[in-house]
Amino acid sequence: xxxxxxxxxxxxxxxxxxxxxxxxxxxxxxxxxxxxxxxxxxxxxxxxxxxxxxxxxxxxxxxxxxxxxxxxxxxxxxxxxxxxxxxxxxxxxxxxxxxxxxxxxxxxxxxxxxxxxxxxxxxxxxxxxxxxxxxxxxxxxxxxxxxxxxxxxxxxxxxxxxxxxxxxxxxxxxxxxxxxxxxxxxxxxxxxxxxxxxxxxxxxxxxxxxxxxxxxxxxxxxxxxxxxxxxxxxxxxxxxxxxxxxxxxxxxxxxxxxxxxxxxxxxxxxxxxxxxxxxxxxxxxxxxxxxxxxxxxxxxxxxxxxxxxxxxxxxxxxxxxxxxxxxxxxxxxxxxxxxxxxxxxxxxxxxxxxxxxxxxxxxxxxxxxxxxxxxxxxxxx
Numbered sequence: 001x002x003x004x005x006x007x008x009x010x011x012x013x014x015x016x017x018x019x020x021x022x023x024x025x026x027x028x029x030x031x032x033x034x035x036x037x038x039x040x041x042x043x044x045x046x047x048x049x050x051x052x053x054x055x056x057x058x059x060x061x062x063x064x065x066x067x068x069x070x071x072x073x074x075x076x077x078x079x080x081x082x083x084x085x086x087x088x089x090x091x092x093x094x095x096x097x098x099x100x101x102x103x104x105x106x107x108x109x110x111x112x113x114x115x116x117x118x119x120x121x122x123x124x125x126x127x128x129x130x131x132x133x134x135x136x137x138x139x140x141x142x143x144x145x146x147x148x149x150x151x152x153x154x155x156x157x158x159x160x161x162x163x164x165x166x167x168x169x170x171x172x173x174x175x176x177x178x179x180x181x182x183x184x185x186x187x188x189x190x191x192x193x194x195x196x197x198x199x200x201x202x203x204x205x206x207x208x209x210x211x212x213x214x215x216x217x218x219x220x221x222x223x224x225x226x227x228x229x230x231x232x233x234x235x236x237x238x239x240x241x242x243x244x245x246x247x248x249x250x251x252x253x254x255x256x257x258x259x260x261x262x263x264x265x266x267x268x269x270x271x272x273x274x275x276x277x278x279x280x281x282x283x284x285x286x287x288x289x290x291x292x293x294x295x296x297x298x299x300x301x302x303x304x305x306x307x308x309x310x311x312x313x314x315x316x317x318x319x320x321x322x323x324x325x326x327x328x329x330x331x332x333x334x335x336x337x338x339x340x341x342x343x344x345x346x347x348x349x350x351x352x353x354x355x356x357x358x359x360x361x362x363x364x365x366x367x368x369x370x371x372x373x374x375x376x377x378x379x380x381x
Contacts (some may be wrong), residue, residue: 020097020098020099020103021098022095022096022097022098023095023096024062024093024094024095024096025093025094025096026091026092026093026094027065027072027091027092027093027094028090028091028092029081029084029085029089029090029091029092031071031072032063032065032071032072032073032074032081032092032094033068033071033072033073033074034074034078034081035073035074036073036074036075036078036105036125036128037074037078037170038124038166038167038170039121039124039125039128039170040078040079040121040170041118041120041121041169041170041172041176042079042082042170042171042172043079043172044172046079047079047082047083047086050079050080050082050083051083051086051087054080054083054084054087055087059080059084059092059093061077061080062077062092062093062094062095063076063077063080063081063092063093063094063095064076064077064094064095064097064104064108065094065095065096065097066096066097066099066100066101066104067096067098068101072094072096073101075097075101075104075105075108076108077094080092101133102129102133102135105125105128105129105133106129106140106143106144108125109122109125109126109144110144110145110146118176119154119157119176120157120158120161120166120169120176120179122154123154123155123156123157123158123159124158124166124170126140126151126154126155126158127155127158127159130155137151137152137155157180160184160188161179161180161183161184161187162184162187162191162194164195164198165179165183165184165187165194165198166179168198168202173201173202173205174198174201174202175208177208178201178208178211181212181215182197182211182212182215183197183198186215186218193226193230196230196231197230197233200230200231200232200233200234201233204233204234206233206234206237210237211233213237213240214229214233214236214237217229217236217240
């Protein structure tokens, strides 16, 4: 069984619908009716490229128009006509289609040539077909070779936007991302705030990254802070940027030592919080073996950090000189194996001198032993 691709189906659908006569003519610009201009998104950069191309090579692709009374309604070519106006052209090549407006819009919606339309542009054309020409969504889907769900998604995308947002998008004053991800959700929650933000962005646009950052802070801010953010979105973003620059400067000034200390403080606060939760977590008699194992891993890691820290910091203690084998001996070089003096005192018999007690313990002394050296030199014998 032979299968066909969606693009092939659309191409055949266009061929089936295009059963009318057409002709290419020269037309005056003032005769064109631009009633569907609000359905297309302005793209200044693309218009610049089109202007340069037309200036160098002439108009290669005609505009598509449909006759209605004494005027020609422009169906496709709104960016090209803007480029021609920039070049101060008075006439334009058009392809005149002898068909109803609704059929022409359906053909433009599925034709595979030209630039790819934005989803909002497709939704705007579908809304035009379902409202002005009263075509059911199922019929639009059948005529364009699309699923009904695709038609419904495109239509819902446009219907979810306030008319002011849709107009701003088509004028090129607002990106589709900003409209669908920020302003549309904001309008559903607070239409006044959405209108205030739109007005501010029209006068001083923000980049996509700036607007995303602004919206993240807006969602967490209280009502008073939101009013200030809406009044001057650009100033708020500049203040955030200044704070980021200050933090970066402080981090550079503090170096890795400052970063280590800051992380240690954060870890200390988290451990204090965990300590407070111990009675709640472990007093219920539930199975806590997994929690205890996790704590054992943490405890072992803390001990490892402590040992590593000791190797690098013990030599900084005043009066100490450490090697990997332990602390260096103090006083006489042979005293590291000598027992404390009070232990010797406890081991001598009544009446013994320190030296006699020492000899008796070693089994080398006698009753006639003479008094030995002072106690501080016992270990030197």
